Amino acid sequence: MGIGIFGRGVSALNAAQIGLSTVEHNIANANTPGFNRQQIVQTARLSLDTGAGFIGQGVDVSTVKRIYSEFLSTQVLQGQAQASQLETNFQQIGQINNMLADSDAGLSPAIQDLFSAINNVSSSPESQAARQAMLSSAQFLASRFQSLNQRMSDIDSSINGQISSSVTTINSYAQQIASMNKNIVQVQAAFNGHTPNDLLDQRDQLISLLNQEVKVNVVKQSNGTLNVFIGSGQSLVVGEQPIILKAVQSLSDPSRLEVAYDSGSSVIRAQQNSFQGGNLGGLLAFRNESLDVAQNALGRVAIVLADTFNQQHQLGQDLNGALGGNFFTQPVPLVITNAENTGAATISASIASTSALTGSNYSLRFDGGTAYTLTRLSDNTVTSLATLPQTVDGLTIATTAGAVAGDRYMIRPTVNGARDIAVAISDTSKIAAAAPIRTNASLANIGSGRISAGTVNAVFPVDVNLQQPVSIVFDSPPATFTVTGTGIPGSPVAGVAYTEGAPITYNGFTLQITGTPAAGDTFSVTSNTNATADNRNALQLANLQTQNTVDGGTTSYQGAYAQLVSQVGNKTRELEMTSQAQTSMVNQVIQTQQSISGVNLDEEAANLLRYQRAYQAAGRVIQVANTMFDTLLSL
């Protein structure tokens, strides 16, 4: 009987001690990330059946369990993957947003500077100072395009770096999870099926960290291991075996890294958009949805500006009397041949109409025969091209022979627009502010006919005979006139009917004669020599500022840039909002999960007291038993 008392007292002492240890462990790990509080599971020992009935035999601590809700943990995982994707995406787009934030540092003041300078040239076309200011502000605009683009390219290459380090992190977590799986199986086998709570916590914590890099799916195995899957179901950890990821050059764009599986001897490429969620998902989404769009939109403004400006400039005449050349260098589309193509064909893309450009990227696939399939990546519109060359969205696509079915090409029409725009002329006298022709009514004219100043037709290349002298002499009676000049078919052309104000077009120019000319009245068109005070072309150039030239003629340069700004602003705002909402949702779930699994120090303090008291009571039991023995022994 005495032994029974000792036995029960010792079992109570043990239980209290284990309880105290667990409380201490909980207190120690109150701030350990991923720690779930632990509790001892006490059970009463089986009682002894005596004549006096069942007598209890004390207490056993059957195990130490962790307080863990699988349901809530899964919810936290799901929410966190989404939250960290949004957070990363928001941080990245925040860089573009900040870049466009300062209205004094964006494109807008540079555009305004250029057109102010052109207006000043138009007011004093002969002024070298005004011309120099126009060149300088054009260079300023080009360099502003370049620096904005450079900033986005920097962001692009920093994303390569971040993808690399994300892949390294994922690999490291995968290895740790695999070795945790191994440890847990071993420990469970060695310790009689007791759950190794702290190992499980650590593994769960690793999965949670991995999940913040890329969204994972976790499947529990019967032996206690966890299998981890990412993307569209590819395994990352199977039992004790991790799969290694690798950041490799994209086939469709060598300047970019993408994520692939490393199978030792070769890499297996993965569908990039399958990596949803997490930091990696955020980086990939930002690159596709925001960076490309912004860079293409900026490039499109540059391309349209260069093209429309050049066209108008070519219709003018510079101070030396020569026709205007290109004012800006014209950026060209980028075509990337997929690295795995087996055919030898070269695809070339050129811009047929800058106003029709969309700002999207295109993917082109050779289907065999002469047929190609073109996919506009912004909205996945598929166009079947029975043969090349073809013009789609202002882009003329041509090919050489030698393509093999399945060959792929990536066409990025406007990506390099902002990078490649530059001012093509450096000599102020090469600014074509004047028109190449001028018209004249002979002073000997008797009638009241007046001739308009004449315009150059916007047909390229400009007619070679544009500046040849042309004379228009009215016949008698003056209902018709005769046109004479080099380059006019059938010159002299007699008997052309005169209609007041009707356009008269020869050699690439158009003019009007109004009033009532008399017989013999002579009008002439000549090359515009010494025209230092002529500003007609500068006036046209200045008007380009407010003309709707971009996006199918729906908006101006500034308007297109404003669209870009509002697009980025909207996306940033959207991400900021959803990211905040998602974060607070995750915080809610974490709080619920913590309310079950987290350590509450007050509770632990109470438990401390509880087990302390239990220990004291058990001690007193042993003391009582001891006193009982003493009583017996003293008999």
Place this chain on the structure above:
Amino acid sequence: MRISTSSIYNANVSLLNQQQSQLLHTQQQIATQRRLLTPADDPIAAARVLKLSQADATNSQYAINRNAVQHSASLAESVLQSVTNLLQDVRTIAVNAGNGALNHSDKQTLATDLSGRLDELLSLANSTDGVGNYLFSGFQGRTQPFSNDIAGVQYQTDDGQRMIQVGSSRQLAASDSGADIFMRVKNGNGTFIAKAATANTGSGIVSQGAVTDPALLTGNNYQVTFSVAAGVTTYGVTNITPGASVPVPVAPGTPYVSGQAISFDGLQFDITGSPVNGDVFTAAPSTNESIFETISNLITALRTPNPLGGAVAAAEFTNSNNQALNSLDRGIDNVSTVRTSLGSRLRELDSLQNAGESMGVQFKQTISQLQDVDLNKAISDLTQQQITLEAAQKSFLAVSGLSLFDFM
């Protein structure tokens, strides 16, 4: 509900973070005076600000352009005012020269005076804008428009007129071609010119004439031929344009009465004095006669009297002088027309300037409404956020200070 201790800290830290970042945002708004710190703050307003700032910038540019037009128009106006004064002087001299009492040397003096005036007019017509550009040379700003050679003053440049954008849909001329001011002056009455032939030996003086019926005008050349037989002076008018249709406008043998109107084909003029047999007068469509030519013709008429002298010479001079006066009037009219157009341009510039300024104010106001911070609201926000943050901090301290361990 059970609360985990770390949740208390985490939740509070994230709340404090949020409030602090709001506070910082408001503080930045106040410091920069801008509501829109980045496009994300209000994407639609950010895009509108960009569009409006372009509209504002072009509006300001138009104001600069208007100044340029105003400068050149005022310059041209002051030169043309001098031209008008000069032409008025020349006209006074021409009127004086018509005084029959003047002798040859008086006319020589007037001729010398006029030739000085001609030089002055030439230099006015070749005025520059102060940086070496000729005012009236069309597109060829650096080429002298008028030069004097043996054939008289020639216009060497072109008809170009420089337009400047002064409003979003308005261009105004910043220059006028010298040809339109000085060269394209119709002689005669502007439609036709009636002249006495230089070989006339009678004393017939022809009037400037007028158009009686524009619908009947033919634009042909006519010749009035006088014949005197048995003391009776008759005349006839023939159409001398090759291939012109008959009938004969006025049959030969029509009796001549001095000062009686001669009309045909919508024209009407009269001849006074005594033409002699074989005297010829012509009526032809007006042609352009430059103001320089008019003055130098007058000088020539003053310097070279008809050797026949007497009434014949007087009649010839009167005819020339009348021509000159006609042409001068038309020249003064022409210059006045250009000055009127300059004046209306200047007036339009003024009204455009007013409109532009009030538009500029509108633009700036709207831009300010879109992107500038409302200080009252921002400061009140700031105070409120500050109080909230302080409350959160204090309550956090109070909550985190509670621990059972303190009582053990």
